[in-house]
Amino acid sequence: MISYGDFMSNFEEKEMYLYDSETSSEPFSNLVVNIPSSFDGYVFSKICRDTIGLSSTNPTWGDLYRYTNHELYYIGICIYKEMDYDIPNAPYSEKMWSLLGKRVLKNCLIPNITLIKDQKNKETGLLSHIILDNSLEDLTLMNNLLFYKFERQDLSKLHSVIPIQDLLECVKIQINNEQNYIEVESQIIQTLLLDSITNNSDRHSNNWGLVRNKESNHYTLGLFDHSSSFIDMISEKKTSTIDGWTSTYSSVTSQPKRSGIGDFGNNIVTYLCNNYPNICKQFMHNLNLELENFYEDISSAPYYIDKRRLQRNISHKSIFIDKLLKQIEQDDKGGR
Helix, strand or coil: CCCHHHCCCCCCCEEEEEECCCCCCCCHHHHHHHCCCCCCEEEEEEEEECCCCCCCCCCEEEEEEEEECCEEEEEEEEEEECCCCCCCCHHHHHHHHHHHHHHHCCCCECCCEEEEECCCCCCEEEEEECCCCCCCEEEEEHHHHHHHCCCHHHHHHHCCCEEHHHHHHHHHHHHCCHHHHHHHHHHHHHHHHHHHHCCCCCCCCCCEEEEEECCCCCEEEEECCCCCCCCCCCCCCCCCCECCECECCEECCCCCCCCCCCCEHHHHHHHHHHHCHHHHHHHHHHHHHHHHHHHHHCCCCCCCCCHHHHHHHHHHHHHHHHHHHHHHHHHHHHCC
16 A cells, blocks of 8 residues: 555645546446546545534545546545545644644654645645554544543533543443553644644544554544644734643543533633643753754645644644743642
8 A cells, every 4th residue: 555645745736636426427447447647646436424522514535536646545544534525724733733632742643645626616625544454453533532521411411521621431331451541642642742832722632532452442532623723823813822821621620611612722721731730841842852843844735724823833832831841840849
Protein backbone atom coordinates (compact mmCIF):
# COMPACT_ATOMS: atom_id res chain seq x y z
CA MET A 1 0.00 0.00 0.00
CA ILE A 2 1.38 3.44 -0.94
CA SER A 3 1.06 6.21 1.61
CA TYR A 4 -0.39 9.58 0.67
CA GLY A 5 2.86 11.04 2.03
CA ASP A 6 4.79 9.31 -0.76
CA PHE A 7 3.16 11.65 -3.24
CA MET A 8 2.50 15.03 -1.66
CA SER A 9 4.03 17.81 0.38
CA ASN A 10 2.07 18.99 3.42
CA PHE A 11 -0.15 21.59 1.75
CA GLU A 12 -0.12 20.54 -1.88
CA GLU A 13 -3.63 20.24 -3.32
CA LYS A 14 -4.59 17.89 -6.15
CA GLU A 15 -7.91 17.53 -7.94
CA MET A 16 -10.11 14.54 -7.26
CA TYR A 17 -12.60 12.52 -9.28
CA LEU A 18 -15.65 11.33 -7.33
CA TYR A 19 -17.18 7.97 -8.17
CA ASP A 20 -20.61 7.09 -6.75
CA SER A 21 -21.78 3.56 -7.62
CA GLU A 22 -25.42 4.54 -6.97
CA THR A 23 -25.49 7.38 -9.50
CA SER A 24 -22.72 6.59 -11.95
CA SER A 25 -23.74 5.28 -15.36
CA GLU A 26 -20.53 3.36 -15.88
CA PRO A 27 -18.53 0.82 -13.85
CA PHE A 28 -15.54 1.97 -11.84
CA SER A 29 -13.11 0.26 -14.22
CA ASN A 30 -14.49 2.23 -17.18
CA LEU A 31 -14.28 5.48 -15.23
CA VAL A 32 -10.58 4.90 -14.65
CA VAL A 33 -9.95 4.04 -18.29
CA ASN A 34 -11.64 7.28 -19.36
CA ILE A 35 -9.58 9.53 -17.09
CA PRO A 36 -7.25 11.65 -19.26
CA SER A 37 -3.67 10.43 -19.18
CA SER A 38 -2.55 13.92 -18.14
CA PHE A 39 -4.66 13.81 -14.94
CA ASP A 40 -2.53 13.82 -11.80
CA GLY A 41 -4.72 13.54 -8.72
CA TYR A 42 -7.09 11.28 -6.79
CA VAL A 43 -10.03 9.01 -7.44
CA PHE A 44 -12.49 8.62 -4.57
CA SER A 45 -15.02 5.80 -4.70
CA LYS A 46 -17.93 6.49 -2.34
CA ILE A 47 -19.01 3.79 0.13
CA CYS A 48 -21.51 5.49 2.45
CA ARG A 49 -22.30 8.66 4.36
CA ASP A 50 -20.93 8.93 7.87
CA THR A 51 -23.69 8.48 10.47
CA ILE A 52 -21.77 9.11 13.70
CA GLY A 53 -20.92 12.80 13.65
CA LEU A 54 -23.22 15.57 14.83
CA SER A 55 -22.91 17.66 11.67
CA SER A 56 -25.99 18.29 9.54
CA THR A 57 -23.85 17.60 6.47
CA ASN A 58 -21.89 14.53 7.45
CA PRO A 59 -18.86 13.54 5.37
CA THR A 60 -18.56 10.48 3.15
CA TRP A 61 -16.59 7.26 3.63
CA GLY A 62 -14.90 5.80 0.60
CA ASP A 63 -11.90 4.09 -1.02
CA LEU A 64 -9.12 6.42 -2.09
CA TYR A 65 -6.83 5.87 -5.07
CA ARG A 66 -3.92 7.95 -6.32
CA TYR A 67 -3.81 8.40 -10.09
CA THR A 68 -0.49 9.46 -11.62
CA ASN A 69 1.38 8.63 -14.85
CA HIS A 70 -1.77 6.78 -15.97
CA GLU A 71 -1.38 4.34 -13.06
CA LEU A 72 -3.85 3.78 -10.23
CA TYR A 73 -2.57 3.14 -6.68
CA TYR A 74 -4.88 2.12 -3.84
CA ILE A 75 -4.22 4.16 -0.67
CA GLY A 76 -6.98 3.06 1.69
CA ILE A 77 -10.29 3.95 3.31
CA CYS A 78 -10.86 7.56 4.30
CA ILE A 79 -13.49 10.24 4.90
CA TYR A 80 -14.06 12.98 2.35
CA LYS A 81 -15.10 16.41 3.65
CA GLU A 82 -16.19 19.04 1.17
CA MET A 83 -15.45 22.74 1.38
CA ASP A 84 -17.07 24.33 4.46
CA TYR A 85 -18.25 27.81 3.46
CA ASP A 86 -18.93 28.75 7.08
CA ILE A 87 -15.33 27.97 8.05
CA PRO A 88 -13.23 28.48 4.87
CA ASN A 89 -9.95 27.71 6.65
CA ALA A 90 -11.26 24.40 8.06
CA PRO A 91 -9.20 22.09 5.78
CA TYR A 92 -5.97 23.88 6.69
CA SER A 93 -6.89 23.92 10.39
CA GLU A 94 -7.47 20.17 10.32
CA LYS A 95 -4.19 19.62 8.51
CA MET A 96 -2.26 21.81 10.96
CA TRP A 97 -3.75 20.14 14.04
CA SER A 98 -2.90 16.74 12.59
CA LEU A 99 0.72 17.79 11.98
CA LEU A 100 1.15 19.27 15.45
CA GLY A 101 -0.77 16.46 17.17
CA LYS A 102 1.41 13.80 15.59
CA ARG A 103 4.51 15.61 16.82
CA VAL A 104 3.34 16.21 20.39
CA LEU A 105 0.88 13.37 21.11
CA LYS A 106 3.19 10.65 19.88
CA ASN A 107 1.28 7.70 21.38
CA CYS A 108 -2.15 8.77 20.14
CA LEU A 109 -3.71 7.74 16.83
CA ILE A 110 -4.37 10.77 14.60
CA PRO A 111 -5.49 10.57 10.95
CA ASN A 112 -3.27 11.66 8.10
CA ILE A 113 -4.92 14.55 6.22
CA THR A 114 -4.77 15.04 2.45
CA LEU A 115 -5.91 18.36 0.98
CA ILE A 116 -7.70 18.20 -2.36
CA LYS A 117 -9.55 20.47 -4.77
CA ASP A 118 -13.30 19.98 -4.68
CA GLN A 119 -14.24 18.61 -8.11
CA LYS A 120 -17.39 20.72 -8.52
CA ASN A 121 -16.36 24.08 -7.14
CA LYS A 122 -12.57 23.77 -7.32
CA GLU A 123 -12.45 24.73 -3.64
CA THR A 124 -10.29 23.09 -0.98
CA GLY A 125 -11.63 19.99 0.74
CA LEU A 126 -9.90 17.26 2.69
CA LEU A 127 -9.50 13.53 3.03
CA SER A 128 -9.09 12.13 6.54
CA HIS A 129 -7.44 8.71 6.45
CA ILE A 130 -8.64 5.87 8.65
CA ILE A 131 -6.70 5.33 11.90
CA LEU A 132 -7.71 1.69 12.43
CA ASP A 133 -6.39 -1.59 11.21
CA ASN A 134 -9.84 -3.19 11.13
CA SER A 135 -8.42 -6.72 11.21
CA LEU A 136 -6.58 -6.04 14.49
CA GLU A 137 -8.33 -3.08 16.15
CA ASP A 138 -11.71 -1.72 17.09
CA LEU A 139 -12.93 1.70 18.24
CA THR A 140 -15.23 2.72 21.09
CA LEU A 141 -16.30 6.36 21.00
CA MET A 142 -16.22 8.38 24.23
CA ASN A 143 -19.93 8.96 23.77
CA ASN A 144 -20.60 5.26 24.27
CA LEU A 145 -18.40 5.07 27.37
CA LEU A 146 -20.38 7.83 29.08
CA PHE A 147 -23.31 5.45 29.56
CA TYR A 148 -21.33 3.93 32.41
CA LYS A 149 -22.20 7.06 34.39
CA PHE A 150 -25.01 8.94 32.63
CA GLU A 151 -28.51 8.08 31.53
CA ARG A 152 -29.30 8.99 27.95
CA GLN A 153 -31.64 11.81 29.00
CA ASP A 154 -28.97 13.24 31.31
CA LEU A 155 -26.45 13.36 28.46
CA SER A 156 -29.03 15.15 26.35
CA LYS A 157 -29.52 17.79 29.06
CA LEU A 158 -25.77 18.35 29.26
CA HIS A 159 -25.63 19.18 25.52
CA SER A 160 -22.44 17.11 25.18
CA VAL A 161 -20.59 19.18 27.80
CA ILE A 162 -18.87 16.56 29.99
CA PRO A 163 -16.90 16.99 33.25
CA ILE A 164 -13.31 15.86 32.77
CA GLN A 165 -13.29 13.64 35.87
CA ASP A 166 -16.51 11.89 34.84
CA LEU A 167 -14.99 11.16 31.44
CA LEU A 168 -11.84 9.75 33.04
CA GLU A 169 -13.91 7.60 35.38
CA CYS A 170 -15.77 6.05 32.44
CA VAL A 171 -12.50 5.45 30.56
CA LYS A 172 -11.04 3.70 33.61
CA ILE A 173 -14.04 1.37 33.86
CA GLN A 174 -13.70 0.46 30.18
CA ILE A 175 -9.95 -0.23 30.25
CA ASN A 176 -9.97 -2.17 33.54
CA ASN A 177 -6.17 -2.30 33.65
CA GLU A 178 -4.34 0.15 35.92
CA GLN A 179 -1.15 0.55 33.89
CA ASN A 180 -2.98 0.90 30.58
CA TYR A 181 -5.38 3.40 32.16
CA ILE A 182 -2.48 5.55 33.41
CA GLU A 183 -1.14 5.70 29.84
CA VAL A 184 -4.51 6.71 28.38
CA GLU A 185 -5.22 9.17 31.20
CA SER A 186 -1.99 10.97 30.27
CA GLN A 187 -2.99 10.96 26.60
CA ILE A 188 -6.39 12.49 27.43
CA ILE A 189 -4.91 15.23 29.62
CA GLN A 190 -2.32 16.10 26.96
CA THR A 191 -5.03 16.19 24.29
CA LEU A 192 -7.12 18.59 26.36
CA LEU A 193 -4.03 20.80 26.76
CA LEU A 194 -3.33 20.78 23.03
CA ASP A 195 -6.99 21.47 22.24
CA SER A 196 -6.90 24.46 24.60
CA ILE A 197 -3.66 25.81 23.12
CA THR A 198 -4.93 25.44 19.53
CA ASN A 199 -8.47 26.67 20.29
CA ASN A 200 -10.03 23.41 19.15
CA SER A 201 -13.65 24.02 20.11
CA ASP A 202 -15.11 20.76 18.83
CA ARG A 203 -13.79 17.94 21.04
CA HIS A 204 -17.25 16.53 21.72
CA SER A 205 -17.64 12.90 22.74
CA ASN A 206 -17.95 11.65 19.14
CA ASN A 207 -14.64 13.20 18.09
CA TRP A 208 -12.39 10.90 20.11
CA GLY A 209 -12.43 7.36 21.43
CA LEU A 210 -10.49 4.33 22.61
CA VAL A 211 -8.78 2.11 20.06
CA ARG A 212 -8.34 -1.46 21.30
CA ASN A 213 -5.93 -4.06 20.02
CA LYS A 214 -8.09 -7.18 19.74
CA GLU A 215 -5.20 -9.55 20.53
CA SER A 216 -3.57 -7.77 23.49
CA ASN A 217 -6.66 -5.88 24.71
CA HIS A 218 -4.41 -2.79 24.99
CA TYR A 219 -6.09 0.61 24.55
CA THR A 220 -4.81 3.88 23.13
CA LEU A 221 -6.49 7.19 22.34
CA GLY A 222 -7.87 7.90 18.87
CA LEU A 223 -8.47 11.53 17.82
CA PHE A 224 -10.26 12.90 14.77
CA ASP A 225 -12.10 15.90 13.28
CA HIS A 226 -9.98 18.93 14.15
CA SER A 227 -11.34 21.36 11.54
CA SER A 228 -12.66 23.76 14.21
CA SER A 229 -9.19 24.33 15.67
CA PHE A 230 -7.04 27.49 15.52
CA ILE A 231 -10.12 29.73 15.86
CA ASP A 232 -9.04 33.39 15.62
CA MET A 233 -5.40 32.25 15.56
CA ILE A 234 -4.54 32.35 11.86
CA SER A 235 -6.32 35.55 10.75
CA GLU A 236 -7.25 38.94 12.14
CA LYS A 237 -10.96 38.12 12.29
CA LYS A 238 -12.17 37.74 15.88
CA THR A 239 -15.34 35.71 16.26
CA SER A 240 -15.66 33.47 19.28
CA THR A 241 -12.76 33.80 21.71
CA ILE A 242 -12.39 35.54 25.06
CA ASP A 243 -8.89 36.82 25.82
CA GLY A 244 -7.60 34.55 23.06
CA TRP A 245 -9.17 31.34 24.39
CA THR A 246 -12.20 29.47 23.09
CA SER A 247 -14.59 27.10 24.84
CA THR A 248 -14.85 23.38 24.19
CA TYR A 249 -17.07 20.50 25.30
CA SER A 250 -15.11 19.89 28.51
CA SER A 251 -15.96 21.10 32.00
CA VAL A 252 -13.81 21.22 35.14
CA THR A 253 -16.78 20.95 37.50
CA SER A 254 -19.07 18.05 38.36
CA GLN A 255 -22.07 20.17 37.32
CA PRO A 256 -21.24 21.82 33.98
CA LYS A 257 -23.30 24.60 32.51
CA ARG A 258 -26.17 23.23 30.45
CA SER A 259 -25.98 25.82 27.70
CA GLY A 260 -24.04 23.66 25.28
CA ILE A 261 -20.87 25.69 25.93
CA GLY A 262 -18.09 24.21 28.03
CA ASP A 263 -15.28 25.93 29.90
CA PHE A 264 -12.79 28.18 28.16
CA GLY A 265 -9.30 26.85 27.52
CA ASN A 266 -7.58 28.97 30.17
CA ASN A 267 -9.86 27.46 32.84
CA ILE A 268 -9.23 23.96 31.53
CA VAL A 269 -5.42 24.27 31.53
CA THR A 270 -5.50 25.86 35.00
CA TYR A 271 -7.48 22.88 36.29
CA LEU A 272 -5.21 20.37 34.55
CA CYS A 273 -1.99 22.02 35.72
CA ASN A 274 -3.23 22.07 39.32
CA ASN A 275 -4.36 18.43 39.27
CA TYR A 276 -1.82 16.83 36.89
CA PRO A 277 1.31 19.05 37.11
CA ASN A 278 3.81 16.35 36.12
CA ILE A 279 1.91 15.39 32.96
CA CYS A 280 1.49 19.08 32.06
CA LYS A 281 5.20 19.80 32.59
CA GLN A 282 6.21 16.93 30.34
CA PHE A 283 3.69 18.01 27.71
CA MET A 284 4.97 21.60 27.68
CA HIS A 285 8.55 20.33 27.42
CA ASN A 286 7.62 18.24 24.37
CA LEU A 287 5.57 21.06 22.84
CA ASN A 288 8.42 23.56 23.12
CA LEU A 289 10.81 21.06 21.53
CA GLU A 290 8.48 20.44 18.58
CA LEU A 291 7.14 23.92 17.80
CA GLU A 292 9.94 24.96 15.43
CA ASN A 293 9.55 21.68 13.53
CA PHE A 294 5.81 22.32 13.34
CA TYR A 295 6.35 25.81 11.94
CA GLU A 296 8.62 24.26 9.34
CA ASP A 297 5.85 21.76 8.54
CA ILE A 298 3.46 24.62 7.70
CA SER A 299 5.99 26.73 5.82
CA SER A 300 4.22 25.82 2.57
CA ALA A 301 0.76 26.68 3.91
CA PRO A 302 -1.40 29.05 1.82
CA TYR A 303 -0.57 32.73 2.14
CA TYR A 304 -3.80 33.64 3.95
CA ILE A 305 -2.71 31.67 7.01
CA ASP A 306 -0.97 34.37 9.04
CA LYS A 307 1.98 32.37 10.34
CA ARG A 308 3.35 35.21 12.47
CA ARG A 309 -0.03 35.63 14.12
CA LEU A 310 -0.19 31.89 14.75
CA GLN A 311 3.27 31.87 16.37
CA ARG A 312 2.34 34.85 18.54
CA ASN A 313 -0.90 33.24 19.74
CA ILE A 314 0.73 29.91 20.59
CA SER A 315 3.55 31.75 22.35
CA HIS A 316 1.08 33.66 24.56
CA LYS A 317 -0.62 30.42 25.58
CA SER A 318 2.68 28.66 26.26
CA ILE A 319 3.79 31.55 28.47
CA PHE A 320 0.48 31.41 30.36
CA ILE A 321 0.90 27.69 31.07
CA ASP A 322 4.60 27.93 31.95
CA LYS A 323 3.90 30.70 34.47
CA LEU A 324 1.05 28.69 35.94
CA LEU A 325 3.24 25.60 36.39
CA LYS A 326 6.03 27.64 37.99
CA GLN A 327 3.55 29.18 40.43
CA ILE A 328 2.19 25.75 41.34
CA GLU A 329 5.74 24.49 41.93
CA GLN A 330 6.51 27.48 44.17
CA ASP A 331 3.29 26.97 46.14
CA ASP A 332 4.17 23.30 46.65
CA LYS A 333 7.63 24.20 47.97
CA GLY A 334 6.16 26.84 50.25
CA GLY A 335 3.73 24.34 51.72
CA ARG A 336 6.45 21.92 52.76
